[in-house]
Amino acid sequence: MQITESNVIQYRHEGDFYFSYGVKAFQTKRFERAEKWFQKSLELQPTNPLYLSQLSVLYTEIGQYHRANDLLQKVIDHHGHAYPDCFYLLANNYAHLGLFYEAKKFGDKYLEHQEDGDFRDEVVQLLDMLEQLSTDEHDEDDLEFDDLDEIIMHQETAFYHLEHEEWDEAIEVLEEMMTFYPEYISAKHEYAYALFRSGDEEEAITLEEAWFEQDPTSLHSRLNLVYFYYSSGKNSEFQELLPTLLNVYPTYEPQKLKLAITLARVEEYGLALPRFQQINNRQVSNYLSYYYWFSKVLAKNEMYEKSDQIWKQGIKKHPSLQSFD
CATH class of the missing domain: 1.25.40.10 (Tetratricopeptide repeat domain)
Incomplete structure (x- = not known):
């Protein structure tokens, strides 16, 4: 044929x-x-x-x-x-991000266009929760929608600059957060870290030591001070504080990551490896630092193939990671 x-x-x-x-x-x-x-x-x-x-x-x-x-x-x-189901999905995602004003806006849109839709009960429940957060005037820690949105925007901007090691830009944003949102505790610790990395080492140590004295249980302070002492050659202080991290097992993935990275930064690669392995990588995939430090820790533990795999995954998700090689 x-x-x-x-x-x-x-x-x-x-x-x-x-x-x-x-x-x-x-x-x-x-x-x-x-x-x-x-x-x-x-x-x-x-x-x-x-x-x-x-x-x-x-x-x-x-x-x-x-x-x-x-x-x-x-x-x-x-x-x-x-x-209209897209409105429900958007409302749900914005709620997860803490952008409650946007979550409410899209929740209302869903009900406007799909009053008896498949997700009606979920949307009503979400809106009730947002309303409660907005109107509870008896809890001093509660914030209005606009304040929460502003905090998230500042937080994400600071996160970007910290991850890309843009210290001056990060310091500027974190100073604003410390001024306008003092209840956001981690901002001051991120500020001290950015100060240290920008060259103001003594000021960063002084601030963090004062905060640690006020709250000796603070994991933020211990992580920073362990790194500060190690990097500035304060060996006795470093050796005294490092063991206090070894029996700490956070449940929040970003805190797990910070602890793992801190151990890597002070060249405790053997201790850092199981910490990285316990992290749910899907929940920290937006962290450029996860791929950088996990890859390095794997290489230091002679797991070269896995190290290369993690590095390539990081480059794919964060092309700017190549500049950190």
Whole structure:
């Protein structure tokens, strides 16, 4: 039989083909594989609302709420109010981020367009919780929506500058936070750390020691001082304080990461390794420092293949990591 163009069956992978494989991977919690399949489907149909929404759900699942919201906003930009479930998903993500004003806005939008929708009960419950946070005047620690949004914006800006070692910019933001939001305790410790890294070592140590004296249980103070003492050659102080970290096991992933990184910075690579291995990497994937220090710790423990793997993952998620090599 002569093969011609007319009798060759043309086979082309459509978006649904890739999407179905993504769903299967997602259901078995193979999130990296699922992300690849969903992105493949979006290469063929970039504005498909189902593909965009499902990838956003994946990002929500692994704690990347900003990326999830970008995709949901794309659905709204291209399809208007035709997919009101996006409003619920946005409200939920903004609540996780602590941006309560935005969470309330999208929760209200969902009820406006889908009063009896599938997520009505969840949205009503979310709005009730936000209302309680907003109106409880008896708790002095409660903050209004606008204040909470401002804190989150300052926090994320400071986080970016700290992760990229832009010390002067970080100091400026953290000084504002200390002035306007003194209840945000970690800001002053991040400020001391940025001061130390910018060259004001003695001032940073003086501040942190004073705060540690006020609260000897502070993990923030101990982490900073262990690093400060080690880096500035105060060996006796370092040797005295280091053991106080070894029996501390935080439950909050960013604190686990800070402890692991501190041990790495003071060249306790053997102690740092199990700490990194206990971290849920999906919850710290937005930390450039996670990939940098975990890769280094693995190499120092002669786990070179794994070190290279973590480094490549970091470069893929944070291209600027290459400048830290």
